[in-house]
Amino acid sequence: MKTNAHEKLKDLVKFVREKSPFYREIYYDIDIEKFELQDLPIVDQEKFWIANSLENNQLLTGEIDNGIVLKSGGTSGNPKFSFFTKTEWEMFTKIFGEGLDQCNLKHGDRVANLFYSGELYASFIFIMKSLEYAKTPVIHFPITGKCPDSSLLEVLQELNINVLAGVPTSFMHLASLVRSKNLKLPVKKILYGGEGLYQDQRAVLEDSFPGVIISSIGYASVDGGHLGFVDKTCLPGEHVCFNQYSIMEILDENTNEPITKTGIVGKLVYTNLERTLMPIIRYPVGDLAQWSSVGEKFLLQGRSEVGARVGPVTVNRDDFLNILKSYSHKNLIMGFQLIIEHDKQKDFLIWRIASDYGNIKLLSRDIKLLYQLFNKEKKMYQESVELGLIGDIQIQICEYEDLVRNRRTGKLRNVIDRRN
Structure with missing residues (x-):
């Protein structure tokens, strides 16, 4: 772990133990001056979300009076909310925007944002703001994932959109429309997020959009934060760690011991060094992965037992x-x-x-x-x-x-x- 990250972690742990009842309880015996990352307990997700309640919240380090509230995974009977200060939200999207600059975007690309919006879901507005922070000059078309088929096809053709950003299921639906109507769209790049893209889906998309470049748009979650970005060295499913802003671990599913070799699958555990209102420290992401380059780049390997x-x-x-x-x-x-x-x-x-x-x-x-x-x-x-x-x-x-x-x-x- 880099010295800069360790110093930021040390300051963060000091702060949350003082300000968050939840972290004060689980860090009660931590020596603030001498601890290492592995000395900190892995967060119990169930207890984490119980503490992060709307009333009598035991997780947050303070009141939220200037920021954004977003919905994370959960049930209608037991919704889960993620809280960001305005500064944290801006930082989250700025960091992800830096990652987008390493992706396959080019000057002048015309990007259709087909992510879903509304009901406190983050993906659409998150990608919108991240594109704004990216230094690569592109044109953003905020269409959403609920656009009627006829309108979507019309917009893509008339506005000569060459990049699609959204979830794979939306692209598969669009591909079925293209095939059934025997259409040719100007799409040359597909940037997916929110779910995995499988080989059979990739084959259909490549057939429906000849010559298309397909890549992850990056890896993030509304409960955790910026998890990884894609650069031109990444193979399908690979992401690079945001090491300046976070700490990513891969741990053995049974022993919780750190995996320090490539090619061994374990669970992703994440620490966000930029969030202080709703601290995320050694938080199970819910995905499995293996190191491609230890501490630097990882290959996603599906969901863990946390959710689906x-x-x-x-x-x-x-x-x-x-x-x-x-x-x-x-x-x-x-x-x-x-x-x-x-x-x-x-x-x-x-x-x-x-x-x-x-x-x-x-x-x-x-x-x-x-x-x-x-x-x-x-x-x-x-x-x-x-x-x-x-x-x-x-x-x-x-x-x-x-x-x-x-x-x-x-x-x-x-x-x-x-x-x-």
């Missing part, structure tokens, strides 16, 4: 706990597992619900009801299915012994990402 991204839809384990609260036979459920699959260029989710052998038939009779409860809670999932962005959820009833466990520890795997 199915196309544009975020699902977490607490989503499903919330769904089951209103289910009359919830006492018969011994456990469940979320499996993310990818087929025919679409992500889809499998929800495996386990019981003992004697109650499987009873739960199986409630399949229709379970679908209804899911659709009521996760409306965005069904909306995305209807738009052709993702596949239908599959609900499966099984015995508890059929749930997949970690081969090494025997622990139940809450989320399994089979897309890679």
Whole structure:
């Protein structure tokens, strides 16, 4: 870890232990003058978000009276909010804008922003401000991801837009329109974010937009911050660490020991050195990765057990706990597992619900009801299915012994990402 980063971390830990009740409790025995990064506990996400409540907040280091509030992953019954001061928000987008300058943007590019906006979601306005901070002169077209098909095609053609920025599911939908209408669009670059882009999707996009350059737009999260940028040396899925502004670790999933060799997959744990209102210190990102160059560049390897991204839809384990609260036979459920699959260029989710052998038939009779409860809670999932962005959820009833466990520890795997 670089000396500058260590000094910034030292100052940050001093500050948060004084100002944040949450961090004061978990850092009570830390020697502020002598600690190393690994001496700090990894944040427990569940406790973190409980502390970050709207009333009697125990996480924040002060009041927010000048800034922005954005929605992070969570349920409608238990929403999660990310708080930034105005200065932090400007810094977040400035840093990401610096990363965009290392990407494939060129002077005069005409960029269609197809990310989603509204309802406190960050992606659209985040990319808008980051483009403004980028030093590369480009023209921004703020279209959003909800533009009607006819209007979108008209804008792309009439305004001669050559760069698309958005989520892969939106690009796949656009590709289907291009193919069905036998159109030729002036698109030469596709910058994706928010979810992974898989090889079958890449092949379809390259066929639909001949000669197109496809790249990640960068790696960020509204709960964490600036996670990584893409430069011209990056292979698909690779990102470079923002080492001047953050500390990225890859840890063994079972032991939490740092991984210091290339090619070994572990969980990403992130420290944001720029945020002080809502501190992010050794926070599990929720993704798996391996070092391409230790401490400098990493290759994403799918989601970890913290949550799942199915196309544009975020699902977490607490989503499903919330769904089951209103289910009359919830006492018969011994456990469940979320499996993310990818087929025919679409992500889809499998929800495996386990019981003992004697109650499987009873739960199986409630399949229709379970679908209804899911659709009521996760409306965005069904909306995305209807738009052709993702596949239908599959609900499966099984015995508890059929749930997949970690081969090494025997622990139940809450989320399994089979897309890679």
